[in-house]
Amino acid sequence: MVDKVFKKSITKQFEFDEEVASVFDDMLNRSVPFYKEMQRLSINFACNFLEENDKVYDLGCSTASTLIELSKHCKNNLKLIGIDNSSAMLDNAAKKAGAFGVDIELINADLHDVTYENAKLILSNYTLQFIRPLQREKLVKKIYDSLQNNGIFIFSEKVISSNSTLNKQSIDEYYEFKKTQGYSEFEISQKREALENVLIPYTEEENKKMILDAGFSHCETIFKWVNFATFIAIKK
Numbered sequence: 243m244v245d246k247v248f249k250k251s252i253t254k255q256f257e258f259d260e261e262v263a264s265v266f267d268d269m270l271n272r273s274v275p276f277y278k279e280m281q282r283l284s285i286n287f288a289c290n291f292l293e294e295n296d297k298v299y300d301l302g303c304s305t306a307s308t309l310i311e312l313s314k315h316c317k318n319n320l321k322l323i324g325i326d327n328s329s330a331m332l333d334n335a336a337k338k339a340g341a342f343g344v345d346i347e348l349i350n351a352d353l354h355d356v357t358y359e360n361a362k363l364i365l366s367n368y369t370l371q372f373i374r375p376l377q378r379e380k381l382v383k384k385i386y387d388s389l390q391n392n393g394i395f396i397f398s399e400k401v402i403s404s405n406s407t408l409n410k411q412s413i414d415e416y417y418e419f420k421k422t423q424g425y426s427e428f429e430i431s432q433k434r435e436a437l438e439n440v441l442i443p444y445t446e447e448e449n450k451k452m453i454l455d456a457g458f459s460h461c462e463t464i465f466k467w468v469n470f471a472t473f474i475a476i477k478k
């Protein structure tokens with residue numbers, strides 16, 4: 243279904259509710275530049291590390307598209323676990339996983355309340371940005387502690403620039419991208435307002451510092467388009 247959520251005047255902050263969940267795949271494809279390419283790269287990098295029966299968690303799995311694609315592309319059998327606290331997203335995830343015949347354990351919970359056990363790979367695309375900064379550092383530490391040695395964490399985030407001129411240019415460039423995807427200026431400004439204080443982006447450097455502070459031995463950007471970046475972190 244086509245995303246028309248912000249065609250009308252907003253009455254509340256952005257939420258992953260039923261209305262958003264019903265159009266989410268279209269929203270993500272049209273709102274995150276190179277979303278499919280970022281997903282393809284995350285999966286290819288992940289598959290190089292994964293072995294038979296490895297445990298994979300997707301934090302903020304939404305409609306489970308990444309886990310479904312991962313299971314299609316990796317040659318190994320994997321134990322796939324998707325976590326999200328939006329029931330509407332998980333209902334869609336369950337339907338999609340069933341339609342594609344992919345076995346995914348879907349957990350409806352807050353990311354802070356789940357114990358991640360013996361994970362080889364933890365994925366989290368465009369989710370940490372929705373976690374309050376103090377909680378975010380704690381969650382990343384928990385992610386580090388839950389990974390096996392040689393485990394990896396792949397995550398994507400909207401990022402800001404510490405240079406105000408470049409930051410403004412990046413935002414302008416991003417809004418031009420949204421226009422090419424068919425969003426009107428009204429929809430763009432409504433969503434911007436709804437996301438205020440809900441989506442809190444860090445700079446690329448702040449993200450890497452948070453990862454290294456948690457204990458990871460290495461963190462690298464594997465993909466970046468203006469203000470959207472994908473990182474891979476390795477636990478030694």
Ligand SMILES: C[S@@+](CC[C@H](N)C(=O)[O-])C[C@H]1O[C@@H](n2cnc3c(N)ncnc32)[C@H](O)[C@@H]1O
Nearest residue numbers: 258302303304326327328352353367368369372
């Ligand atoms: C932008 S979406 C993630 C997109 C998804 N990773 C993908 O690539 O298709 C963020 C997701 O994180 C979930 N989320 C946000 N905060 C959460 C929390 N504290 N606990 C669990 N899920 C959360 C939302 O419900 C939403 O589905």
Ligand SMILES: O=C(O)C(=O)C[C@]1(C(=O)O)C=C[C@@H](O)C=C1
Nearest residue numbers: 269270273274368400433434437
């Ligand atoms: O920042 C924006 O305006 C966006 O639309 C980006 C973004 C994201 O990065 O997650 C925000 C909310 C939706 O989950 C889809 C895309």
